[in-house]
Amino acid sequence: LIPNPLDRYSFSKTSVRRRSDGRWLVSFSPHEQEENWLPGATVDGKLKLVLRCYGPFPGLLENPGIAELPHIAAGIIP
Amino acid sequence: MRELLFWALITLALAVFLHLAAVWYLPRLITLVSARKLLRTSGRWNVLSYRGLPKAGGKALTSNPDMATASGVYDATAGPVRIACVLPGGDRYWSLSLYAWNTENFYVVNDRTAPAQEFSLVITTSGTRYGGSKNETLIVSPSKKGVIVVRMLVPDRSDRGELERVEEAMKKTAIGSESVKPLPDLRTAAGGAASRG
Numbered sequence: 001l002i003p004n005p006l007d008r009y010s011f012s013k014t015s016v017r018r019r020s021d022g023r024w025l026v027s028f029s030p031h032e033q034e035e036n037w038l039p040g041a042t043v044d045g046k047l048k049l050v051l052r053c054y055g056p057f058p059g060l061l062e063n064p065g066i067a068e069l070p071h072i073a074a075g076i077i078p
Numbered sequence: 079m080r081e082l083l084f085w086a087l088i089t090l091a092l093a094v095f096l097h098l099a100a101v102w103y104l105p106r107l108i109t110l111v112s113a114r115k116l117l118r119t120s121g122r123w124n125v126l127s128y129r130g131l132p133k134a135g136g137k138a139l140t141s142n143p144d145m146a147t148a149s150g151v152y153d154a155t156a157g158p159v160r161i162a163c164v165l166p167g168g169d170r171y172w173s174l175s176l177y178a179w180n181t182e183n184f185y186v187v188n189d190r191t192a193p194a195q196e197f198s199l200v201i202t203t204s205g206t207r208y209g210g211s212k213n214e215t216l217i218v219s220p221s222k223k224g225v226i227v228v229r230m231l232v233p234d235r236s237d238r239g240e241l242e243r244v245e246e247a248m249k250k251t252a253i254g255s256e257s258v259k260p261l262p263d264l265r266t267a268a269g270g271a272a273s274r275g
Contacts, residue, residue, distance in 0.1 A: 055171055055190060
């Protein structure tokens with residue numbers, strides 16, 4: 001976990017703020033962001049992201065490949 | 079020819095040694111180190127200690143910031159160990175995992191597979207006679223000693239009230255007082271696991 005003054009390391013379906021269309025954006029940055037800010041910075045700019053799914057519906061367990069995973073874009077925010 | 083045979087035997091002996099070290103000894107060493115850490119917190123076998131949420135700077139590569147844990151080491155040498163389990167409710171992910179002394183995860187139950195909101199697990203070892211009751215789930219442990227980990231999901235770790243409720247709910251799952259006993263020598267635990275293979 002990357003140290004930060006907010007003691008925040010993740011967002012869940014409960015804590016993430018969604019847009020009107022239900023989609024969400026999480027921003028990892030050393031500078032404060034407007035929505036769903038994960039504060040922090042790494043020395044080499046690299047980090048490992050983990051998506052966990054608890055109690056998934058049976059179809060996802062049988063075929064995890066059907067999950068629609070979030071898109072990741074690097075270097076677009078300060 | 080004789081020299082070739084000599085080196086073949088040396089290689090074979092080395093391979094057997096490395097295999098035993100990696101496959102047999104290393105997992106038991108890992109459990110021994112983990113058990114020592116857990117006992118430093120609880121001070122006794124057959125006690126679950128609430129560990130809360132992981133903090134930044136931990137050594138685990140992908141520790142889960144949203145998973146509260148309680149853990150302890152069990153010892154079924156003197157008899158079965160009973161764990162009274164209470165689910166948190168509210169469709170909250172909860173699980174209890176048992177690990178044998180060789181790190182094998184031989185049993186898991188979660189909030190969806192649990193037989194009831196409140197239930198008991200009884201850990202025994204092969205050869206132990208235990209009648210049990212219909213409200214108990216009997217589990218045969220491959221080793222007399224092992225590790226228990228209880229996990230519960232925390233949807234928002236910034237909510238102080240939520241953290242207090244989680245801790246309270248986690249502490250409802252406990253090892254029965256009848257199976258609590260004084261701290262034995264850890265070297266005996268490792269030796270015991272060795273004799274069971």
